[in-house]
Amino acid sequence: MGESIAGEKMRLPNTARHELGSGAEITMAKTLHTRHNEIFLEKLQLARLGKRLRQADLADRLGRDxxxxxxxxxxxRRLDVIELRDWLLALEIDFIKFLSELHAELGPHGMSQLRVLRGKTSDSPPS
Structure with missing residues (x-):
């Protein structure tokens, strides 16, 4: 991942900015303080509580503090997808079922938005 192609340094996928032509860039909107993330975090907490576990109990199962x-x-702190899978395995919850339910719960709230950043107009046509 931080390799270069034709002398241009590549960014990690979660920090990439992609050209849209005319100097515009598109980035993913920050989701940390969105309703989507609140729903996700509530679902995670309810999953733990539904198993009648304290945070310390789940931490023991994960081998963490x-x-x-x-x-x-x-x-x-955010979980990546591999950590989420481990988290759910520790709770004895099916990963795919959890994601399907989360997807259904997020549906009425629309989609997290992409931000388009307008910059200087490029003289060269988009490739």
């Missing part, structure tokens, strides 16, 4: 569980549930 309770502070991590607290930070994730409060939105201070």
């Amino acid at each position: 309770q502070a991590l569980v607290s930070k994730v549930e409060s939105g201070e």
